[in-house]
Amino acid sequence: MVKAVVLGASGGIGQPLSLLLKASPLVDELSLYDVVNTPGVTADLSHISSIAKITGYLPADDGLKKALTGADVVLIPAGIPRKPGMTRDDLFKINAGIVRDLVKGIGEYSPEAFILVISNPVNSTVPIAAEVMKQAGKFDPKRLFGVTTLDVVRAETFVQDITGEKDPSKTVIPVIGGHSGETIVPLFSLAKPAVKIPAEKLAPLIKRVQFGGDEVVEAKGGAGSATLSMAYAGFRFAEKVIKAAKGEKGIVEPTFIYLPGVTGGDAIAKETGVDYFSVPVELGPSGAEKANNILPQVNDDEKNLLEACKTGLKGSIEKGVEFVHNPPPK
Numbered sequence: 001m002v003k004a005v006v007l008g009a010s011g012g013i014g015q016p017l018s019l020l021l022k023a024s025p026l027v028d029e030l031s032l033y034d035v036v037n038t039p040g041v042t043a044d045l046s047h048i049s050s051i052a053k054i055t056g057y058l059p060a061d062d063g064l065k066k067a068l069t070g071a072d073v074v075l076i077p078a079g080i081p082r083k084p085g086m087t088r089d090d091l092f093k094i095n096a097g098i099v100r101d102l103v104k105g106i107g108e109y110s111p112e113a114f115i116l117v118i119s120n121p122v123n124s125t126v127p128i129a130a131e132v133m134k135q136a137g138k139f140d141p142k143r144l145f146g147v148t149t150l151d152v153v154r155a156e157t158f159v160q161d162i163t164g165e166k167d168p169s170k171t172v173i174p175v176i177g178g179h180s181g182e183t184i185v186p187l188f189s190l191a192k193p194a195v196k197i198p199a200e201k202l203a204p205l206i207k208r209v210q211f212g213g214d215e216v217v218e219a220k221g222g223a224g225s226a227t228l229s230m231a232y233a234g235f236r237f238a239e240k241v242i243k244a245a246k247g248e249k250g251i252v253e254p255t256f257i258y259l260p261g262v263t264g265g266d267a268i269a270k271e272t273g274v275d276y277f278s279v280p281v282e283l284g285p286s287g288a289e290k291a292n293n294i295l296p297q298v299n300d301d302e303k304n305l306l307e308a309c310k311t312g313l314k315g316s317i318e319k320g321v322e323f324v325h326n327p328p329p330k
């Protein structure tokens with residue numbers, strides 16, 4: 001039996017993500033939680049003839065507790081999205097508190113669930129989630145994931161213009177680092193199968209993956225950021241976590257984790273100088289079972305990208321940790 005929960009289920013990501021989870025044969029029970037509109041979204045999805053039993057809650061009457069109780073996987077797309085001209089860090093002011101409070105609920109009502117953080121800025125919201133779980137005495141680093149799958153999906157998609165490969169998802173490209181601008185480091189030199197990218201096309205391709213989010217924010221012109229592609233990516237990652245939990249072997253996916261708590265992570269933390277980083281992670285029944293250190297395989301150009309990444313990540317991680325221990329006055 002798998003119970004999945006979406007916190008922020010009525011939003012631009014939350015609705016299509018809930019649709020994909022409702023339609024998935026991997027999910028037996030689905031609970032939706034949001035501060036608005038969950039009754040409508042739940043009623044709508046409940047007419048779909050799939051196996052998942054669906055319930056929906058608002059904050060009143062212990063809604064968060066009811067949604068989370070018995071959860072195996074909790075996805076968090078709650079929080080505000082960007083508008084043109086904003087950085088992901090501009091969302092911190094509002095989203096940091098939202099993520100903190102929701103994760104407090106997880107610590108209380110479903111401490112053993114896998115936690116998949118989508119809310120931005122991911123580079124800070126994942127450290128916030130970790131610190132909150134630590135304070136609750138329930139932190140299991142193997143069960144906390146920052147969802148960076150959209151960067152992987154974009155890398156697969158954008159490289160297709162060059163490879164001409166019919167099915168873009170067949171080219172595996174590790175994307176490591178964080179989830180914001182220059183902290184996103186796609187490693188095209190490690191693509192499998194190998195891809196040949198003409199020198200003049202490589203830099204624009206890397207930039208496009210790093211700033212793919214901006215492309216959608218600009219195109220939506222004030223109506224938010226990526227929602228449908230994010231729902232696809234969030235579902236794809238959740239599916240892998242669930243399949244691995246059920247015992248499927250050989251599942252490896254990049255995700256933003258707390259390195260010192262995951263086998264193999266210490267060496268990466270030492271090399272990068274940061275405790276949180278996205279690397280390809282071997283998933284298993286207990287979650288993140290092994291962090292694969294692919295840093296020794298990167299080429300010199302990619303090493304330069306990694307330097308910019310580390311600098312950017314450091315401050316965002318510290319900001320998240322600091323927020324939990326010294327919250328700003330209300």
Ligand SMILES: NC(=O)C1=CN([C@@H]2O[C@H](COP(=O)(O)OP(=O)(O)OC[C@H]3O[C@@H](n4cnc5c(N)ncnc54)[C@H](O)[C@@H]3O)[C@@H](O)[C@H]2O)C=CC1
Pocket residue numbers: 007008009010011012013014033034035036077078079080081082091095098102117118119120121122147148149150151179224225226227230
């Ligand atoms: N990790 C990633 O790759 C990506 C992350 N995002 C991020 O995901 C977040 C959500 O984006 P959208 O769905 O487009 O935003 P949205 O505004 O459409 O939806 C957010 C939902 O969260 C709900 N919400 C707000 N406070 C809440 C609380 N305390 N408890 C429960 N629900 C609450 C809102 O009512 C709303 O329904 C943003 O922070 C965005 O930046 C977006 C795209 C990609």
Ligand SMILES: O=C([O-])CC(=O)C(=O)O
Pocket residue numbers: 081082088120150212213214216217225226
């Ligand atoms: O760009 C944004 O604000 C949303 C996001 O994280 C993405 O699309 O990668």
